Structures are given as structure tokens and as C-alpha cells.
Amino acid sequence: MANETYVTIIGRLTGDAELRYTPSGAGVANFTVASNARMFDKNSNEWKNKPTTFWRCAAWNQGEKQRLAENVCDALKKGDSVIVRGEIESREYTTKEGAKRTVMELRVETIGKDLRRHQPAANNVQGQNASQGGGWGGNPPAAQEDPWGAPATSNTGGGWGNGPGNEPPF
Structure with missing residues (x-):
């Protein structure tokens, strides 16, 4: 139309x-x-x-x-x-x-x-996975279990973009 x-x-x-x-x-x-x-x-x-x-x-x-x-x-x-x-x-x-x-x-x-102004529901998932650790609304994993929580390594080898001849790791 x-x-x-x-x-x-x-x-x-x-x-x-x-x-x-x-x-x-x-x-x-x-x-x-x-x-x-x-x-x-x-x-x-x-x-x-x-x-x-x-x-x-x-x-x-x-x-x-x-x-x-x-x-x-x-x-x-x-x-x-x-x-x-x-x-x-x-x-x-x-x-x-x-x-x-x-x-x-x-x-x-x-x-x-409109989630900018919306209030969460009273029966949300938070706390349901607390005993299992992790998941939506549960406790975050411990630092040693979280590979993204580790500090960045130096630029002296390995990794992505750490040298002119390095290829992506995939």
C-alpha cells in the first residue's frame, strides 16, 4: 500500500x-x-x-x-x-x-x-540457581573457573595479533 x-x-x-x-x-x-x-x-x-x-x-x-x-x-x-x-x-x-x-x-x-522503564517481574529467575552457582540470576563462578576473569598476558608470544605472522586461533 x-x-x-x-x-x-x-x-x-x-x-x-x-x-x-x-x-x-x-x-x-x-x-x-x-x-x-x-x-x-x-x-x-x-x-x-x-x-x-x-x-x-x-x-x-x-x-x-x-x-x-x-x-x-x-x-x-x-x-x-x-x-x-x-x-x-x-x-x-x-x-x-x-x-x-x-x-x-x-x-x-x-x-x-520498553525495557528502559520496565520493572522486573516479582517471579524472576534470580536466586533459583544460587545453589548451583552460575546461570541466569545465580552466583557468578569463582575467579579460577572464569577464563575471561584472568588478567591479560604480555605481548611476547601467542595470542591473537601478537606479531606480524600470527594467524587467528581458529
Whole structure:
């Protein structure tokens, strides 16, 4: 398609995503992302928040094997910091009173947690491997077991790049 307007939004979910299905069985997750832009005020020499922008988003399942809508509902919850990329679409509808309305929403292509602002889960892996020593979240191996923890050797022989005729060790 031509003339799409894609944007990337960084913000927080204002609520849990709502999963719905069309009569044909296509899944869609609807949610809202609140985004706060900041600007530097030269007069006061400090950062100031601009007004919050609320983005209504729709994540559709794309194809038979892609489950974007379900994955959004399973992986994200209210307050999560997210990065969303999608296409801005306008949609028109008529209210019960007969008034015509136009809304702008983001058709989500990709979404993920913003790990710069994300808090670790309470049931993380840290401490589970402590008795085994090493592994994710466990105790680091002792210095004698860690080949990368040894101090660098001198430049007098062996090693990588220690002479004009030396070849890499592979």
C-alpha cells in the first residue's frame, strides 16, 4: 500500500488490553497508550512535560499463524511501558443520536515492552540457581573457573595479533 503514515509511540498502557473477535473469527486487541513528550525550556533551564497524548490502538491477528492480539493480552498489562509502531488510520462512525464522528487510531504492526522503564517481574529467575552457582540470576563462578576473569598476558608470544605472522586461533 502507498501513502501510509507510520509512527512509533513510547508510553504506558492506561489499562489492560481488551480482546475481541469479529464474526469471522479474527482477533483484535484494543488498548490505549498514554505518551508524555518533554521539551527543554531555555528560559528556566529545565525540562518540562507537554500535555499527555492518548493513543487508541488496535492490534489485529495477522494471518492464520500470527497471534498478535492474543500475545498483546497475554504479555502486557496496565502500567507497562511499551514501544508501539503502527499506521495511523481514521475511522468514521455514527452515534446513536445520528451525529457523525471521526476518530484516529493506531493499527499496531509491532509492540513490545520498553525495557528502559520496565520493572522486573516479582517471579524472576534470580536466586533459583544460587545453589548451583552460575546461570541466569545465580552466583557468578569463582575467579579460577572464569577464563575471561584472568588478567591479560604480555605481548611476547601467542595470542591473537601478537606479531606480524600470527594467524587467528581458529
